[in-house]
Amino acid sequence: MRILVALNGSPSSIHMVREAAQLARNTWADVTLLGITPVDSSPPNHNGGEPPKGFRQVMEGFLHDFLEMVNDSESPYPQSLTEYKWKDADKGAWDLDCQQPAPGKKQLTLRMRAGNAAKIILGHAQVLESDIIVIGCGKGVGCTWDGSLEVPRTIVNNASCSVFAVKEEKQPRMVVCCLDNDNVSQASLELVNQLVTIYHAELGLVGVTGAEGLKEEVDRKMGQLLDYYAGSDIRAWVQLVEASSLESFIAQAAQKDLVALWMGKQSFLDKIFFRQRLGKLIETAQSSVLILR
Amino acid sequence: MINALVAIDLDLGSSLAIRYAESISDLIDMTVQSVHVVVPDKSGPEPGMGWVRKTWETAMKNTDREDIERFLELENAVRPRFFKPKILLGDRQEELLHELQAGDYDLFIEGALPTFNPADFNALVNSRLYKLMPCPAAMIVKNLVTPQKAALLLDDDIDYSPLVSSFLSVLNKPVMDLDVYYCRFGKGSDVEVVSQAPDSPLFAKAVDKLKEAGWEPKACREITGSPKEISEALREYSLAASALKHSSNKKNPMAETLGRVLSSVLLCWG
Incomplete structure (x- = not known):
């Protein structure tokens, strides 16, 4: 798995780095920490391969914290910051890479960029073929990037991979996964599995019903998922929700639970949660939201 | 000895009901009879009387019996008694009521996945089947x-x-x-x-x-x-x-x- 962690350089993003580190530790994923600073805030003397000092300190701190979180004898990641070195890079782009990654180790790199955050994040997700983008959402209601709602909204709406919008300091009691089709990838199953483990949460499998009830293939898939998670000793609850009530169900669930939406190509979740509504969901949710693609 | 009737269809709710009935029968002394009701397709014409109707009913039941037996096999139900489901033909509620009356059961078990709308459960327990249920208790398996x-x-x-x-x-x-x-x-x-x-x-x-x-x-x-x-x-x-x-x-x-x-x-x- 490849995880892209989008960071805006705010020290409060540390909770996100910790969440991503927990996820990485459980999945042995390749991880890119992507810090983005607005062009205007870059000091004029940032040339010569050196990123803006304050921003660099925060981001190196994040990398350090990440390494601390995953540091154990079986860690697939480098042991300390001393193994890293800045790479010569173009103006507005700085890369901190592990110099000599040991065989079998996973990649953990730091990228720092200046410019349009949404564009940079989506571009990196595509180039790095990320499976999931982790993006911070602050506390409680609202989901902003440097005070703006636009960046998280754009990411959630336009990313072709999964997106995990992380709310700060919120321990969900349940991971509630909604599905309306049987197009569920093994990677997303494993991701949900790990989130349930990390949060010590229960799992809710919610089948979305249409005018003719639950589709046969969704009924079958829910049975398979139930068996899959039972095999992993995860307590899973099934529930059905009519498509017409889905928004209010999710609005309620998102107050206490982590909501995960399987947005397949054949999914009418994609139609129900068209752009504005998906953006609204991550803004109004009290807990984190996971969009599985 | 508790005498239980488990209603099964080809869906997740029934799968849960079978497994729950098995778990309960591990705990209490219970015999289980499974039953499946074949509901005739209302859109198609039904044959009238006599041997033609009899043949039609047998064909309908046999088709569903094969499906139900395959379903039970896939469920890995370990109790052999579950593998002899009664197959009935007609209105689901009426047929189940008849069976409950005829079999003198102590417990009716069926699967019904929980829904977000509590009116669904209300409709279930206020259905004709539940209103007229002759046995003292019903187990609704939701999970x-x-x-x-x-x-x-x-x-x-x-x-x-x-x-x-x-x-x-x-x-x-x-x-x-x-x-x-x-x-x-x-x-x-x-x-x-x-x-x-x-x-x-x-x-x-x-x-x-x-x-x-x-x-x-x-x-x-x-x-x-x-x-x-x-x-x-x-x-x-x-x-x-x-x-x-x-x-x-x-x-x-x-x-x-x-x-x-x-x-x-x-x-x-x-």
Whole structure:
């Protein structure tokens, strides 16, 4: 798995780095920490391969914290910051890479960029073929990037991979996964599995019903998922929700639970949660939201 | 010996019902008969009378029998008795009612996945099948949870004595932990749980009756809140048991609470 962690350089993003580190530790994923600073805030003397000092300190701190979180004898990641070195890079782009990654180790790199955050994040997700983008959402209601709602909204709406919008300091009691089709990838199953483990949460499998009830293939898939998670000793609850009530169900669930939406190509979740509504969901949710693609 | 009838179709709810029935039959002395009702396709013409109709009915039943037997095989049901389902043809509710009457069953079991809309559960328990059900109790299996801990729910509208009798007619020995709740339904914003039994001779009598049968409740509590909040507070239980009246067709808070819990429900008729 490849995880892209989008960071805006705010020290409060540390909770996100910790969440991503927990996820990485459980999945042995390749991880890119992507810090983005607005062009205007870059000091004029940032040339010569050196990123803006304050921003660099925060981001190196994040990398350090990440390494601390995953540091154990079986860690697939480098042991300390001393193994890293800045790479010569173009103006507005700085890369901190592990110099000599040991065989079998996973990649953990730091990228720092200046410019349009949404564009940079989506571009990196595509180039790095990320499976999931982790993006911070602050506390409680609202989901902003440097005070703006636009960046998280754009990411959630336009990313072709999964997106995990992380709310700060919120321990969900349940991971509630909604599905309306049987197009569920093994990677997303494993991701949900790990989130349930990390949060010590229960799992809710919610089948979305249409005018003719639950589709046969969704009924079958829910049975398979139930068996899959039972095999992993995860307590899973099934529930059905009519498509017409889905928004209010999710609005309620998102107050206490982590909501995960399987947005397949054949999914009418994609139609129900068209752009504005998906953006609204991550803004109004009290807990984190996971969009599985 | 409890005589149970499990209704099965080709869906997840039935899969859960089969597995739950198997778990329960590990705990109590229970025989299980599975039944599947073939509902004729209303859009097609039905043959009239005589051997033509007989042949048509046999063909319909045989087709579904094969599907149900394949389904049971896939479920890996280990009890051979589950592999001999009765196949009936006709209106589902009427056929099940006939079978319940003819077989003198103590317990009816079926799977019904919980829904977000409590009206769905209300419609189920107010259906003709449940209204006229001749057996003392029905188990509605909503989820796959190991039966380890049950909550027996009482409130002012319930006649405790027949409830406890029905409960004991199915769970005739203490096979799991049991807590007894007295529910006060209101519209308050927060649920309140008092860890002591209400000061009620009827409540005490119900608990005494349970104790006489060997059930020693781990806790007797009073719980106040809306059906939604109370059902949330009961998440730790794998079974919620309570009574509903056959005659009542109005929405009542206990039915709503039972409709909202995610665990399986044991309905005893009061």
